[in-house]
Amino acid sequence: MLSYPTVRTSLIFLAIALVGLLFADIAITANNPWRDLGNFFLGVLTPNFFSSEGLLTALLRTVAFAFVGVTVGGICGFLLALVYRFLPVRIFCAFIRAIHELFWALIFLQFFGFHPLTGVLAIAIPYSGIFAKVYSEILEEADPEPGRLLPPGTGTITAFLYTKIPDCWIQLRTYTAYRLECGLRSSAILGFVGLPTLGFYLETSFSQGMYSDAGAMLILFYVLIATIPLWVKPKLLPVYILGAPFFLGDGFPIVWGNVERFFTQDIVPSPLRDGEGLAGLIPWLNELMVEQALPGIWNTVILTQIALVATGILTLLAFPLISNHFGGPIRRTSGHVFLVIARSTPEYILAYILLQLWGPSMLPAVVALALHNGGIIGHLIGRQTNTIRLRSDAPQGFNRYSWELVPRVYRSFLAFLFYRWEIIMRETAILGILGIYTLGFYVDSAIQSIRFDQAMVLILITAMLNIGVDILGRYIRRKLALQTMPTC
Amino acid sequence: MAGFDLSGLTASFGGERVIGPLTLKVKEGDQVALVGKSGAGKSTLIRLIHQRVDGQSSLVPQDLGLVNALPVFHNVFMGQLDKHSTWYNTVTLVRPFKQDRKQVLELLDALRMSEKLWIPTASLSGGQRQRVAIARALYRNAPVLLADEPISALDGPMAHHVMQLLRDRFKTSVIALHDVEMAMKYCNRIVGIQNGQVALDEPTDQLAAADIMSLY
Amino acid sequence: MTHNLIRKLLIIGLCSLFAATASAQTFIFTAIPDEDETKLVERFRGIADYLSEELDADVKYIPVKSYAAAVSAFRNNQVQLAWFGGLSGVQARSLVPGSQAIAQGTEDQAFYVYFIAHESTGLDRADSLPQEVRGKTFTFGSKGSTSGRLIPEYHIRETFGEAPEDVFSRVGYSGNHTRTLRLVESGTYEVGAMNFAVWEKELENENIDTDAVKVIWKTPGFPNYQWSIRGDVDENYGEGFTDRVREALLSLDDPELLESFPRSAFIPASNDDYEPIRKVAKEIGIID
Numbered sequence: 001m002l003s004y005p006t007v008r009t010s011l012i013f014l015a016i017a018l019v020g021l022l023f024a025d026i027a028i029t030a031n032n033p034w035r036d037l038g039n040f041f042l043g044v045l046t047p048n049f050f051s052s053e054g055l056l057t058a059l060l061r062t063v064a065f066a067f068v069g070v071t072v073g074g075i076c077g078f079l080l081a082l083v084y085r086f087l088p089v090r091i092f093c094a095f096i097r098a099i100h101e102l103f104w105a106l107i108f109l110q111f112f113g114f115h116p117l118t119g120v121l122a123i124a125i126p127y128s129g130i131f132a133k134v135y136s137e138i139l140e141e142a143d144p145e146p147g148r149l150l151p152p153g154t155g156t157i158t159a160f161l162y163t164k165i166p167d168c169w170i171q172l173r174t175y176t177a178y179r180l181e182c183g184l185r186s187s188a189i190l191g192f193v194g195l196p197t198l199g200f201y202l203e204t205s206f207s208q209g210m211y212s213d214a215g216a217m218l219i220l221f222y223v224l225i226a227t228i229p230l231w232v233k234p235k236l237l238p239v240y241i242l243g244a245p246f247f248l249g250d251g252f253p254i255v256w257g258n259v260e261r262f263f264t265q266d267i268v269p270s271p272l273r274d275g276e277g278l279a280g281l282i283p284w285l286n287e288l289m290v291e292q293a294l295p296g297i298w299n300t301v302i303l304t305q306i307a308l309v310a311t312g313i314l315t316l317l318a319f320p321l322i323s324n325h326f327g328g329p330i331r332r333t334s335g336h337v338f339l340v341i342a343r344s345t346p347e348y349i350l351a352y353i354l355l356q357l358w359g360p361s362m363l364p365a366v367v368a369l370a371l372h373n374g375g376i377i378g379h380l381i382g383r384q385t386n387t388i389r390l391r392s393d394a395p396q397g398f399n400r401y402s403w404e405l406v407p408r409v410y411r412s413f414l415a416f417l418f419y420r421w422e423i424i425m426r427e428t429a430i431l432g433i434l435g436i437y438t439l440g441f442y443v444d445s446a447i448q449s450i451r452f453d454q455a456m457v458l459i460l461i462t463a464m465l466n467i468g469v470d471i472l473g474r475y476i477r478r479k480l481a482l483q484t485m486p487t488c
Numbered sequence: 489m490a491g492f493d494l495s496g497l498t499a500s501f502g503g504e505r506v507i508g509p510l511t512l513k514v515k516e517g518d519q520v521a522l523v524g525k526s527g528a529g530k531s532t533l534i535r536l537i538h539q540r541v542d543g544q545s546s547l548v549p550q551d552l553g554l555v556n557a558l559p560v561f562h563n564v565f566m567g568q569l570d571k572h573s574t575w576y577n578t579v580t581l582v583r584p585f586k587q588d589r590k591q592v593l594e595l596l597d598a599l600r601m602s603e604k605l606w607i608p609t610a611s612l613s614g615g616q617r618q619r620v621a622i623a624r625a626l627y628r629n630a631p632v633l634l635a636d637e638p639i640s641a642l643d644g645p646m647a648h649h650v651m652q653l654l655r656d657r658f659k660t661s662v663i664a665l666h667d668v669e670m671a672m673k674y675c676n677r678i679v680g681i682q683n684g685q686v687a688l689d690e691p692t693d694q695l696a697a698a699d700i701m702s703l704y
Numbered sequence: 705m706t707h708n709l710i711r712k713l714l715i716i717g718l719c720s721l722f723a724a725t726a727s728a729q730t731f732i733f734t735a736i737p738d739e740d741e742t743k744l745v746e747r748f749r750g751i752a753d754y755l756s757e758e759l760d761a762d763v764k765y766i767p768v769k770s771y772a773a774a775v776s777a778f779r780n781n782q783v784q785l786a787w788f789g790g791l792s793g794v795q796a797r798s799l800v801p802g803s804q805a806i807a808q809g810t811e812d813q814a815f816y817v818y819f820i821a822h823e824s825t826g827l828d829r830a831d832s833l834p835q836e837v838r839g840k841t842f843t844f845g846s847k848g849s850t851s852g853r854l855i856p857e858y859h860i861r862e863t864f865g866e867a868p869e870d871v872f873s874r875v876g877y878s879g880n881h882t883r884t885l886r887l888v889e890s891g892t893y894e895v896g897a898m899n900f901a902v903w904e905k906e907l908e909n910e911n912i913d914t915d916a917v918k919v920i921w922k923t924p925g926f927p928n929y930q931w932s933i934r935g936d937v938d939e940n941y942g943e944g945f946t947d948r949v950r951e952a953l954l955s956l957d958d959p960e961l962l963e964s965f966p967r968s969a970f971i972p973a974s975n976d977d978y979e980p981i982r983k984v985a986k987e988i989g990i991i992d
Contacts, residue, residue, distance in 0.1 A: 143553075145553035146566070149624075150566060150569055150570070151543065151570040152570065154569040154570045158572075158574050159569070161577065161581055162558070162562065162577070163555055166557035166558045166562075167556065169557050170557070
């Protein structure tokens with residue numbers, strides 16, 4: 001077994017995570033975590049749908065921001081996909097998608113303030129980068145033969161419209177629809193930094209222990225996501241897309257002077273701004289690195305590695321829940337419900353809830369990341385096992401699991417896990433805003449003390465770290481010859 | 489350009505020469521059947537000719553090259569995308585113009601599948617798909633037809649009908665065929681390929697079926 | 705049908721655009737989110753109504769999610785008036801030339817921080833910050849708070865000569881004073897620092913389990929909360945508007961509204977009153 005590269009890679013990552021545990025801050029610090037958890041579940045079971053007059057508006061805004069953000073991101077991403085073969089475009093896209101929606105929102109909040117544009121751009125910009133990458137991959141897969149058969153002299157655009165688009169249409173549409181679901185999650189969490197979406201009210205009720213109100217919001221959010229196939233119909237899409245911009249709320253008028261000030265003053269490193277020149281810049285950078293960036297990077301990497309392995313373990317435990325090869329319909333149905341909830345809840349919200357209940361440490365973050373990502377991969381792997389036909393005398397129970405199924409799905413399991421490595425890291429960084437000492441914590445602290453120059457440097461470092469992990473993840477997937485489809 | 493004179497045709501696959509070097513001269517009015525064992529290099533030769541004449545030909549490749557998601561009409565219309573502006577083509581993608589609809593419909597009528605005009609090609613049978621590719625070549629209306637086994641998926645009467653149509657519509661053609669009887673019936677020149685070389689090149693009326701059989 | 709719907713949406717959208725321009729001269733204020741939001745919304749909607757009436761203008765309150773967001777909104781002229789803490793006020797006014805502190809609560813001249821501890825620590829009320837807090841877990845309020853961060857950090861550094869991270873085994877930022885109280889009350893953190901006024905109000909409303917949490921030290925007084933107004937308000941809202949706002953705030957005597965802060969009255973304030981806060985903030989490196 002140890003001669004298998006996949007097994008060896010898994011063991012190396014397991015070992016890294018175990019060493020990471022020695023350095024990680026894993027604890028339940030709340031005095032009575034189970035009582036709080038119980039209260040929370042009680043709240044979910046006794047939801048109060050009439051708590052706040054703003055609840056329906058918040059849902060509407062959540063949908064509106066998702067639609068506008070994903071539409072703008074989709075259009076820009078598509079245009080970028082057309083020129084994706086150029087290296088500068090690829091680097092640009094990798095960069096904009098390496099910065100989390102919440103970081104983008106925090107940046108735009110500083111000069112657009114609570115204008116709808118802040119929320120729209122926070123979703124549209126990283127999504128453009130992701131769309132560009134995936135769209136270009138899809139377009140590359142198109143059958144090249146019809147293009148070769150076209151009469152010479154056919155225009156590029158015509159050729160593209162006739163031979164590429166129709167061939168990829170289904171995949172483009174499926175992926176875009178899938179992204180819309182991701183967009184709803186992104187839109188919801190933007191509320192945590194003050195935009196008028198669901199997260200805004202969720203944070204309010206949660207922090208005050210109004211679990212029935214919070215429960216109602218979560219239930220509405222699940223219903224919203226679970227019913228997407230019912231209310232997102234191709235024929236209604238134009239209505240949604242044209243209508244959504246009018247439901248973003250008005251916010252405040254943009255003052256363009258603020259935008260200029262942000263770029264020409266706020267983000268200029270303070271030694272330069274104060275005229276100390278390069279001589280002042282180096283100690284400034286040095287201090288920033290030693291006191292904030294390095295501890296942030298260290299914690300982010302440790303937490304990411306632990307969460308990655310935890311995600312893997314949870315996936316392997318969870319996929320039998322929905323696999324046809326185990327259990328009866330009742331167990332599978334409850335398995336589906338569990339996985340739908342796990343993957344529909346944004347990690348940020350899960351982490352927020354668990355932090356409230358268990359107190360601050362890395363533990364809530366690890367559990368949140370593992371639940372969300374394990375829910376996604378477990379669902380995909382479980383579905384994959386349903387296409388496997390076992391011989392009729394195949395072993396039962398645990399032997400069936402360990403001898404028949406796991407070996408068959410292990411490669412795609414690893415492929416998904418390494419695909420999500422970068423996503424887990426991006427989320428880990430952002431969870432710092434909740435008070436875990438990852439890079440997000442230092443970004444948030446810099447913003448809280450109105451030091452946008454420091455915040456920008458830290459965000460850039462976060463982006464570089466994500467790009468690095470993305471490259472490493474792709475390298476490992478190529479080395480192990482693992483293939484996957486994109487998830488978000 | 490109605491005929492062509494190509495020399496030094498070669499092709500290699502995986503470091504091994506599969507075609508040539510060979511010379512092929514086709515005059516206007518030549519209706520050439522390429523015959524030979526499968527794997528002899530007929531398809532490769534068709535492709536080579538297609539490249540060498542800079543695409544100035546109506547091509548029916550063996551794998552058809554249809555855009556499966558598009559309806560029959562658009563797959564056929566693709567034969568003349570170079571004749572219109574981008575704007576015209578884009579509008580056609582959404583809503584075809586009347587005169588184009590009429591022309592394409594006439595072609596499909598001749599191929600006895602006019603009722604399939606708006607059906608996506610993905611949901612057609614193999615024989616129907618083959619006829620769509622043929623319709624596209626007819627619509628393209630280039631001076632030379634290059635076809636690679638264009639009737640492999642058609643039944644007897646339809647195969648004869650299509651060969652008849654191709655002979656009538658294209659004065660000059662090179663058609664790879666494995667059916668010797670068809671080749672003798674619809675082409676006026678037979679070129680036999682063996683091991684990547686021209687092993688036989690005679691007008692049809694000077695050949696008997698037995699002469700060709702030696703290639704197989 | 706679809707077209708009809710689109711047309712309707714367009715009309716609604718255009719109307720809302722006009723509505724936005726029409727209300728562009730709305731006088732908007734915010735406040736740092738130092739307590740539970742429900743309480744803040746209730747309190748400041750009351751203030752908005754009061755000011756609307758007194759100023760004969762459209763006055764609106766918007767809630768924000770962080771201290772920095774309040775400062776940014778003030779700086780970006782998306783709000784013209786704000787109820788800041790000592791530190792956020794100093795930060796905001798240094799970013800907006802001409803802005804001034806116009807009123808503070810009577811209690812804000814000498815404000816206090818309570819260090820509170822969970823009963824499991826066995827700590828008792830003392831005259832100075834007890835040495836025994838070393839090694840305990842500790843929570844501040846918000847990162848940008850005066851009574852939840854600046855002043856406690858100042859005293860921790862004074863007492864121990866070390867950064868809070870080195871004094872305590874774990875340092876957190878609860879977000880606001882109510883949450884600090886709840887987290888220490890439940891034992892999630894052993895020690896915390898919070899605004900004394902919030903403590904006293906919660907105590908009065910019998911919202912504190914005094915068996916679980918108690919005050920262990922009260923800091924010396926320092927200037928805190930104040931109403932700050934932008935310098936360009938007169939220009940945009942009419943000559944003398946600043947004075948009218950100040951006047952309205954100083955003459956606020958609705959006991960219920962005052963109680964919600966809780967302050968006994970508002971008195972005049974000036975930028976200079978907050979010089980001590982600026983010095984302390986600079987000393988511990990929270991501002992440059």
